[in-house]
Amino acid sequence: xxxxxxxxxxxxxxxxxxxxxxxxxxxxxxxxxxxxxxxxxxxxxxxxxxxxxxxxxxxxxxxxxxxxxxxxxxxxxxxxxxxxxxxxxxxxxxxxxxxxxxxxxxxxxxxxxxxxxxxxxxxxxxxxxxxxxxxxxxxxxxxxxxxxxxxxxxxxxxxxxxxxxxxxxxxxxxxxxxxxxxxxxxxxxxxxxxxxxxxxxxxxxxxxxxxxxxxxxxxxxxxxxxxxxxxxxxxxxxxxxxxxxxxxxxxxxxxxxxxxxxxxxxxxxxxxxxxxxxxxxxxxxxxxxxxxxxxxxxxxxxxxxxxxxxxxxxxxxxxxxxxxxxxxxxxxxxxxxxxxxxxxxxxxxxxxxxxxxxxxxxxxxxxxxxxxxxxxxxxxxxxxxxxxxxxxxxxxxxxxxxxxxxxxxxxxxxxxxxxxxxxxxxxxxxxxxxxxxxxxxxxxxxxxxxxxxxxxxxxxxxxxxxxxxxxxxxxxxxxxxxxxxxxxxxxxxxxxxxxxxxxxxxxxxxxxxxxxxxxxxxxxxxxxxxxxxxxxxxxxxxxxxxxxxxxxxx
Numbered sequence: 001x002x003x004x005x006x007x008x009x010x011x012x013x014x015x016x017x018x019x020x021x022x023x024x025x026x027x028x029x030x031x032x033x034x035x036x037x038x039x040x041x042x043x044x045x046x047x048x049x050x051x052x053x054x055x056x057x058x059x060x061x062x063x064x065x066x067x068x069x070x071x072x073x074x075x076x077x078x079x080x081x082x083x084x085x086x087x088x089x090x091x092x093x094x095x096x097x098x099x100x101x102x103x104x105x106x107x108x109x110x111x112x113x114x115x116x117x118x119x120x121x122x123x124x125x126x127x128x129x130x131x132x133x134x135x136x137x138x139x140x141x142x143x144x145x146x147x148x149x150x151x152x153x154x155x156x157x158x159x160x161x162x163x164x165x166x167x168x169x170x171x172x173x174x175x176x177x178x179x180x181x182x183x184x185x186x187x188x189x190x191x192x193x194x195x196x197x198x199x200x201x202x203x204x205x206x207x208x209x210x211x212x213x214x215x216x217x218x219x220x221x222x223x224x225x226x227x228x229x230x231x232x233x234x235x236x237x238x239x240x241x242x243x244x245x246x247x248x249x250x251x252x253x254x255x256x257x258x259x260x261x262x263x264x265x266x267x268x269x270x271x272x273x274x275x276x277x278x279x280x281x282x283x284x285x286x287x288x289x290x291x292x293x294x295x296x297x298x299x300x301x302x303x304x305x306x307x308x309x310x311x312x313x314x315x316x317x318x319x320x321x322x323x324x325x326x327x328x329x330x331x332x333x334x335x336x337x338x339x340x341x342x343x344x345x346x347x348x349x350x351x352x353x354x355x356x357x358x359x360x361x362x363x364x365x366x367x368x369x370x371x372x373x374x375x376x377x378x379x380x381x382x383x384x385x386x387x388x389x390x391x392x393x394x395x396x397x398x399x400x401x402x403x404x405x406x407x408x409x410x411x412x413x414x415x416x417x418x419x420x421x422x423x424x425x426x427x428x429x430x431x432x433x434x435x436x437x438x439x440x441x442x443x444x445x446x447x448x449x450x451x452x453x454x455x456x457x458x459x460x461x462x463x464x465x466x467x468x469x470x471x472x473x474x475x476x477x478x479x480x481x482x483x484x485x486x487x488x489x490x491x492x493x494x495x496x497x498x499x500x501x502x503x504x505x506x507x508x509x510x511x512x513x514x515x516x517x518x519x520x521x522x523x524x525x526x527x528x529x530x531x532x533x534x535x536x537x538x539x540x541x542x543x544x545x546x547x548x549x550x551x552x553x554x
Contacts, residue, residue: 086213091119093432094219096455102177104463128158132449134490196426223363223434237439248328254347273341367436369418379411384477386457426471
């Protein structure tokens with residue numbers, strides 16, 4: 001290829017003289033000309049009665065083989081939306097953020113890579129709905145709507161929902177709130193201008209487009225938006241950047257009324273079947289308490305299974321993710337064949353594997369506070385606490401058989417707003433499993449009920465920032481906490497001062513008042529001699545703080 005100079009390159013690209021290739025939008029008007037709506041058509045469509053084919057001009061590029069790079073011509077990307085709050089990722093955290101922002105009157109857009117809302121709940125087939133108790137506001141509303149729809153079921157350690165019903169319910173709820181959604185869209189880059197996030201660049205069937213926003217909330221799970229904006233992060237654990245294994249959930253039917261009560265029991269029965277039938281199948285996990293689990297859902301005889309595990313995968317590497325997905329799908333088919341030889345499971349049939357593999361851990365973004373295991377052991381409360389966590393430290397062995405902090409004793413703890421705010425970048429918040437925390441702490445707060453609660457806090461903060469003309473890092477944490485409490489969001493309920501306080505404070509079902517108990521923290525954590533409050537909770541089928549066995553399923 002003949003080398004070209006910069007002037008020749010710009011001439012070929014049609015960019016000489018600084019012309020703006022963004023339809024009829026001028027450079028001055030571009031950021032404000034478009035709001036949420038139909039994106040511009042990148043093709044030059046012929047009239048309806050003209051049979052000539054349509055054509056899109058390729059973007060000029062130059063291949064430099066020696067350097068193994070491609071040099072692209074400068075781009076002028078059309079702005080297809082200009083909103084108040086942009087939420088990237090429509091998983092549990094993204095749903096919470098989008099609903100909160102839209103309910104508060106902010107013009108809200110959600111960008112989602114799948115053709116459905118819900119993320120791990122739907123594309124990932126993930127059940128049960130963990131750690132939702134006392135989260136309040138939008139979390140509580142979603143639970144009530146699932147109950148009203150008749151798609152909510154009590155399971156051994158928590159509650160489950162119908163996946164297909166969840167898809168429709170989330171779309172209906174978001175539409176009612178007035179939030180817009182773009183499916184099948186991937187964020188290719190983050191727009192940062194003068195140390196403030198201004199929006200994102202999106203790639204989709206519609207082409208390459210820009211979306212501008214006053215506040216961007218990264219609910220991508222892996223922290224993609226924040227990372228592309230330059231926010232520092234830790235991948236996995238500090239020692240070697242290794243992450244928890246990946247799991248591809250799958251759905252089975254033909255269960256009848258069969259219900260599992262212990263992972264080790266099912267593991268033993270499956271291993272016995274492998275040896276008895278001489279099956280060429282290797283169990284993907286050892287004899288642990290976090291797998292395999294058959295999790296019954298509301299539809300009769302149907303369950304999702306948490307069993308496949310693929311280890312030592314970098315979740316930020318597309319090729320490794322592809323390999324992990326294929327391996328996990330093979331595991332799912334093998335495991336169903338083994339189940340058919342377990343008494344009571346003879347009629348089991350594989351219905352489907354999830355559309356997306358479940359990633360437990362990836363980036364831990366660096367925020368203004370890093371939540372650690374010591375905070376959870378102390379049951380720490382913060383003046384800017386926006387929700388609480390009560391799920392156990394659930395670390396699936398990073399390497400098979402390796403010892404970890406899995407099952408570490410903790411107390412219910414709060415998550416401060418500062419964990420959702422980058423250290424030195426404006427216009428951005430993050431919520432979900434990518435917040436600022438350690439590998440060990442993340443193993444507790446990564447579950448979906450806690451993630452949605454973080455999302456609703458981020459969405460409210462974003463809407464407050466828009467309303468007050470501020471950047472989200474300027475929102476006062478204690479003020480945000482009070483705003484959340486006014487919306488019946490649950491927190492630990494203890495004063496952060498050093499004055500004597502009850503060990504727990506809960507609102508019992510059917511009551512509008514809180515009940516305190518004065519048992520010691522050690523006694524509460526061990527649950528050896530339950531206090532009167534705990535007796536009331538158990539009588540009314542409450543499960544917070546939760547049984548240690550529940551920390552073995554995620």
